[in-house]
Amino acid sequence: MAHYLGIDVGSVSTNLIIMDESGEVEEAVYIRTQGQPIKAVQEGLRLLNSRGHGKWDIRGVGTTGSGRQLAAVIAGADIVKNEITAHAVAAQKEVPDVRTVIEIGGQDSKIIILRDGVVTDFAMNTVCAAGTGSFLDQQANRLGIPIEEFGSYALRSKNPVRIAGRCAVFAESDMIHKQQLGYKIEDIIRGLCQALVRNYLNNVGKGKEILPRVVFQGGVAANVGMKAAFEEALGMEVYVPKYHHVMGALGAALLARDAGVEKTKFRGFQASDIEFAADSFECQGCSNHCEVVNIKMEGKVIARWGDRCNKWKVIEDSGAA
Amino acid sequence: MRKVSYPYLGNATITFQKLMKALGNDVVLPKRPTEETLSLGTKYAPEFACLPFKIVLGTYIEALEAGADTLVSTGGVGPCRAGLYTTLHEKILKSLGYDFEMITLEPPGRHLRDLIASIKKLVSKKLSIADYFRIGRFVWKELQLLDKAEKLSHKIRPLEVKKGETTRTYKKCAELIAQAQSYRDLVEIEREIELLYEKIEKKDIDPIKIGIVGEIYVVIEPAANLEIEEMLGDLGVYAERSMFLASYTFYNAVMDLFRMPGERDVKKLASPYFKEMCGGHGRESVGNAILFAKRGFDGVIQLSPFTCIPEIVAKSILPKVCAEYGIGFLPVTLDEQTGKEGLRTRVEAFVDLLAAKRKKKKMNLGKGDVVYGTLSGY
Numbered sequence: 001m002a003h004y005l006g007i008d009v010g011s012v013s014t015n016l017i018i019m020d021e022s023g024e025v026e027e028a029v030y031i032r033t034q035g036q037p038i039k040a041v042q043e044g045l046r047l048l049n050s051r052g053h054g055k056w057d058i059r060g061v062g063t064t065g066s067g068r069q070l071a072a073v074i075a076g077a078d079i080v081k082n083e084i085t086a087h088a089v090a091a092q093k094e095v096p097d098v099r100t101v102i103e104i105g106g107q108d109s110k111i112i113i114l115r116d117g118v119v120t121d122f123a124m125n126t127v128c129a130a131g132t133g134s135f136l137d138q139q140a141n142r143l144g145i146p147i148e149e150f151g152s153y154a155l156r157s158k159n160p161v162r163i164a165g166r167c168a169v170f171a172e173s174d175m176i177h178k179q180q181l182g183y184k185i186e187d188i189i190r191g192l193c194q195a196l197v198r199n200y201l202n203n204v205g206k207g208k209e210i211l212p213r214v215v216f217q218g219g220v221a222a223n224v225g226m227k228a229a230f231e232e233a234l235g236m237e238v239y240v241p242k243y244h245h246v247m248g249a250l251g252a253a254l255l256a257r258d259a260g261v262e263k264t265k266f267r268g269f270q271a272s273d274i275e276f277a278a279d280s281f282e283c284q285g286c287s288n289h290c291e292v293v294n295i296k297m298e299g300k301v302i303a304r305w306g307d308r309c310n311k312w313k314v315i316e317d318s319g320a321a
Numbered sequence: 322m323r324k325v326s327y328p329y330l331g332n333a334t335i336t337f338q339k340l341m342k343a344l345g346n347d348v349v350l351p352k353r354p355t356e357e358t359l360s361l362g363t364k365y366a367p368e369f370a371c372l373p374f375k376i377v378l379g380t381y382i383e384a385l386e387a388g389a390d391t392l393v394s395t396g397g398v399g400p401c402r403a404g405l406y407t408t409l410h411e412k413i414l415k416s417l418g419y420d421f422e423m424i425t426l427e428p429p430g431r432h433l434r435d436l437i438a439s440i441k442k443l444v445s446k447k448l449s450i451a452d453y454f455r456i457g458r459f460v461w462k463e464l465q466l467l468d469k470a471e472k473l474s475h476k477i478r479p480l481e482v483k484k485g486e487t488t489r490t491y492k493k494c495a496e497l498i499a500q501a502q503s504y505r506d507l508v509e510i511e512r513e514i515e516l517l518y519e520k521i522e523k524k525d526i527d528p529i530k531i532g533i534v535g536e537i538y539v540v541i542e543p544a545a546n547l548e549i550e551e552m553l554g555d556l557g558v559y560a561e562r563s564m565f566l567a568s569y570t571f572y573n574a575v576m577d578l579f580r581m582p583g584e585r586d587v588k589k590l591a592s593p594y595f596k597e598m599c600g601g602h603g604r605e606s607v608g609n610a611i612l613f614a615k616r617g618f619d620g621v622i623q624l625s626p627f628t629c630i631p632e633i634v635a636k637s638i639l640p641k642v643c644a645e646y647g648i649g650f651l652p653v654t655l656d657e658q659t660g661k662e663g664l665r666t667r668v669e670a671f672v673d674l675l676a677a678k679r680k681k682k683k684m685n686l687g688k689g690d691v692v693y694g695t696l697s698g699y
Contacts, residue, residue: 066662084670118681119674124667126654207640287352308548310485 002059005048005266006253007041007075008083008246009033009067012106012133013219014040015246016048018056019253023093027051028246037067041074042272049269058268060261062086062252073295073303074276076267079252079259086251088112088119091215093254094241099211102230102238103247104200104220106133111205125204130168131196133219136226139172139192143185147223150189154225157190165195193229201233212236217244274298285311322347323445326384327393328377329354331541332467333566335499336460341393343456345446349389351380354544358383363657365413371626372656373538374406376545381410385419393443396427401600401631455504462507463498464567466514470494473518475561478554479528481521488551490517526557529675532613533562534606535624536632539655540564546624547661549653549668556672561618563609564602587612594638601631607638611646619675620649622668627656649675 001020008015010033018027029047033040062079063071064086072080091101092114101112107129113121129135140147161183164174171192178188201210214236220226221244230238243250267274280293292312295303304312325341327334329351338348352358354376362379381392392411397404411423424442427435448456474491481487494514501507531553539545540562553560587608595604610621621643625632636652643650651671653664 066666082666082669082673084666085673116681118677119670120678122670122674124663126663127658288355289357310488313485 001057003056004253004257005058005061005075006246006249006251006256007044007061007063007068007071007077008065008086008248008252009037009041009063009071010065010083010106010108010248013245014044014065014067014071015249016041016044017243017246017249017253018048018052018058019250019257021257023254023257025243025246025250026056028243028249030245033067037070038074038276038278041067041071042276045075045269046272049272052269054269058264058266060253060256060259060264061266062254062256062259064248064252069303069305070278070295074267075271076265077256078261078264078266079256081252081255083108083248083251084110084112084122084124085119086248086255087217088114088122088251089254090243090247090251091217091241092117093250094243094247095213095215095239098213098215098239100208100214102200102205102214102216102221103218104132104216104226105218105248108132109200109204109218111200111208111210113208113210121208123204123206123208128167128199128203130165130171130199131220135168135171136196136220136223139175142172143189145185145189151193151223151225151227153186154190154193155228157184157186159187160194161187161191163188163191163195165192165199171195189225190229193223193225194232197226197229197233210234214238216240217247219245221245280306283307283312285309323391323443324349324389325391325393325443326351326381326387326389329380329542329544330538330566331543332471332495332498333464335495336463336467339463340456340460341443343452343459344444344448346391346443349384349387351384354380354542359657365417369628370409371536371629372545373403373536373626374410375657376538376542377406378410378413381414382417382419385414385421389421391422391424391443393424393426396425396432400598403601459504459507461567462504463501466498466507466511467495468565468567469511470498470514472561472565473514475550475554476559477518477521477523478551479557479559480523480526482524483522484555486521487518487554490521493517528557528559529620529672529679530559530561530613530618531672531675532610532618532621533560533624534602534609534613534621534635535563536602536626536629537564539624539626541566545626546653546655547659547664549622549624549664552665552668553672556669558672560622561613563605563613594642595635599631599634601629603631603635606632606635607642610639610642610648610650614643614646614648618648619679620651620671622671623650623652625652625654627654627658649678 004019006017014031014033016029017025019025029044031040031044061075061077063077064081064083068080087103091098099114103110109132110124112119137147140150161178163171165171175188216227216238221240227238227240275298277296278293280291283290283292288308290307292306294301301315323346325346326349327337338350341348358379359376361382362375366375366378394407396407407425424439426439429436474487478487497510501510550560587605590611591604591608595607598604606623613621623639640650
């Protein structure tokens with residue numbers, strides 16, 4: 001049977017999924033990017049390969065996320081898509097009657113509005129990353145609570161404390177202040193969740209008509225405290241899909257399936273053993289001084305980007321994506 | 322001899338150089354703004370000044386460092402604070418220790434005497450009436466030609482078969498125009514430009530159409546808007562902006578001289594939503610969005626510098642206007658913090674959205690059917 005590979009390279013996590021023709025997820029891996037997207041993608045491929053033992057016949061590959069171009073070069077992708085479209089496609093697949101998608105990842109938060117199966121509007125955080133995964137991680141760390149339990153602390157609280165949530169830095173100092181005053185940890189955490197939801201709805205969701213069903217996805221959706229805070233603020237049920245943390249990768253795989261690829265550019269799972277490296281140089285061709293990035297495979301340049309004038313775009317054809 | 326410099330504004334930079342030379346000045350050609358220009362401007366500008374202010378300030382510093390002793394800029398009338406910017410630029414630069422003269426060209430309608438006095442300062446050799454006529458005719462034609470070459474590039478880029486061919490052709494055209502010395506040269510070049518664009522191999526598709534509205538500097542200068550038009554063209558989109566330099570100069574200087582409201586039709590269209598003038602191009606942004614909708618465009622992108630009040634006012638009105646006319650709307654706010662990748666993600670998603678909408682309209686699908694926004698164009 002034909003299978004499709006979806007890769008989502010984000011700032012915090014790199015996710016890969018294998019999906020069959022009907023759209024069923026067969027395998028999903030979630031790894032930390034840790035600032036090394038090339039390594040993360042290769043590690044993901046290696047993991048998938050060890051779990052699949054070569055039983056998958058990959059017919060198409062899609063990449064998404066902020067590292068989508070890089071991932072596309074490494075794995076050999078047939079389709080490269082922005083994460084907004086990928087998330088919308090995946091949400092629609094999992095919850096066909098979805099009308100609002102709340103997506104919060106490591107550094108990004110976005111809202112996607114769908115009506116009758118078409119994306120009609122979207123917005124992404126622009127000035128602040130308060131409430132995204134990295135910030136919650138950091139707070140859990142500071143309080144000495146495992147991130148997995150962070151949400152359940154919030155659920156235990158009866159009297160949430162009001163936290164200033166407009167900016168991550170101020171939210172943290174306000175939390176510290178409330179701790180010094182002697183408030184209970186669970187009340188502070190619940191207050192923080194409420195503040196972050198307030199911040200999200202005021203900044204990202206501002207002016208958007210939020211109608212049910214609301215789907216909450218991305219890494220932060222695992223946080224039951226955030227889910228509860230959204231339900232409280234919106235006054236409606238918020239649905240967290242099973243594969244909420246790998247929805248971007250699922251969307252990319254779905255897009256690859258529907259792109260009608262005849263022959264995939266997939267390099268095979270062996271791509272995890274190929275040596276990839278990136279280096280950059282400053283072009284002196286004009287006053288722009290563009291920073292041009294070379295992606296090298298076994299020492300040979302296979303892709304290049306960063307130049308504004310496309311002077312460096314053309315590489316001696318080596319079958320690169 | 323004066324060593325004149327001025328803000329960089331797309332291709333008009335070259336035309337202005339020729340004009341200044343014809344009037345008998347030496348010119349320090351402003352450089353295309355780079356990251357360094359912006360960091361220079363950001364360093365000395367007030368934090369909440371807008372992006373054009375910072376870019377222009379950086380450009381001035383670079384020009385003064387290169388030996389300019391006269392800076393020429395345009396003024397304006399409120400309530401947009403851009404009218405005060407020249408004065409503020411001058412104060413900042415003088416406090417940094419630069420020695421130069423700032424010459425402000427005010428709009429002729431209200432400050433005709435000031436304008437004439439300013440222009441007189443810039444005329445450094447004896448010219449006859451016939452000379453003025455010749456120079457005027459040449460400059461005007463050149464501006465129009467530059468606009469024409471650019472408009473053609475926007476039209477053809479989404480249709481090109483070989484990626485990058487249009488951009489190359491456009492650069493060639495700009496170079497040809499830059500080399501022109503007389504009106505006759507320009508007439509010949511005009512024909513050549515048309516031929517060059519005709520030669521590009523084109524696909525036969527109906528591309529997604531997006532109109533661009535917003536504040537003039539960030540709309541016109543690609544260095545300020547992260548080359549959004551090229552980005553759209555590469556995605557297979559036909560992008561048309563609401564403002565070009567030649568028509569803008571005509572409406573706001575010539576019409577103003579005769580006390581005629583510039584862009585009257587655009588303002589009239591906006592009036593049900595936007596009665597008062599708020600300075601800048603706020604009202605024009607709304608009016609132009611409606612104009613695009615009426616012409617059958619799929620969506621509108623608004624470009625505005627961060628903290629730009631006229632555009633903020635327009636931004637709060639535009640979603641309603643676009644919803645009423647059934648077209649997509651994407652606001653883009655630009656400042657020195659804006660990254661190109663983030664912008665690309667949003668623009669790509671916006672194009673997907675418009676494509677899905679169009680597809681749905683065509684297929685007339687029922688509820689529950691999924692429409693993905695992938696187009697054949699890219």
